[in-house]
Amino acid sequence: MIPAAFEYTKPSTVDEAVQALADGGEDAKVLAGGQSLIPMLRLRLAAPTLLVDLGGLGELRGVRDDGDALVIGAMTRYADLLRDPLVRDHAPLLAQATATVADRQVRHLGTIGGSLAEADPAGDLPSVAVALDVSFEVVGPDGWRTISAADFFVDFLTTALGDGEMLAALRVPKQDGWGTHYEKFNRVAQAWSIVGVAVAVRRENGTIAEARVGLTNMGNRPVRARAVEEALTGAPATVDAVSSAAARAAEGADPPADVWASAEYRSHLATVLTRRAVVAAGGIHAS
Incomplete structure (x- = not known):
């Protein structure tokens, strides 16, 4: 399809971009990379009256x-x-x-x-x-x-x-001294994540001193898996301890149900992928 008509401007400074957005009001839209916006424009799922292209802002x-x-x-x-x-x-x-x-x-x-x-x-x-x-x-x-x-x-x-x-x-924030891993499951290559898990862990003397876990597509916004983090902190760096903590991945989440996966399946995936991601990030091996 062809997008609805809109005006276009490409400012050369941040101040010009801010002014353009202010002048355009609520119907102005920022164009950054455009990899999501352009398809939405073509499908007319978005119909801004003004497109502010930030491509000329080298300072950003x-x-x-x-x-x-x-x-x-x-x-x-x-x-x-x-x-x-x-x-x-x-x-x-x-x-x-x-x-x-x-x-x-x-x-x-x-x-x-x-x-x-x-x-x-x-x-x-x-x-x-x-x-x-x-x-x-x-x-x-x-x-x-x-x-x-x-x-x-x-x-x-x-x-x-x-x-x-x-x-x-x-x-x-710098992650010096932390082990990290991103694990995701998608139905085909290049597709959106059915579920993804972002993990950073810091080990100390055979235990997990700190852990941070973020979940992709487990709610209407990204989810911080606090229950998993609490269970991991101070736990031995073992597969059994990680598995026990990962079982709490879906706590506090509200996974969507759609044509690709049920909420229950996403909760199951969150548990499995969290376990994999923590094991990989922490360099943990089965004893």
């Missing part, structure tokens, strides 16, 4: 070291994340999840900010952001503010971004 691209965290521009493409040595060394979980996104074509055009701002609970990166306590730098008509990942994702395809605001960057 790239990764920089900022002490205990990495600051990543919202317009940084997936492929650039995968090649970046800072991401590889200090945020491996982000790299692992990004490597599973769609296919190479999408990863060369899609952006991390576009994915996170879309807030699709079946997307791979929101669960990583929640698990790692990522914070988001947002800019709008009233200036800059910071939103935690826990508060950013409000509901299905809904974020805490206000009128005229856009995601500019994210601050990712």
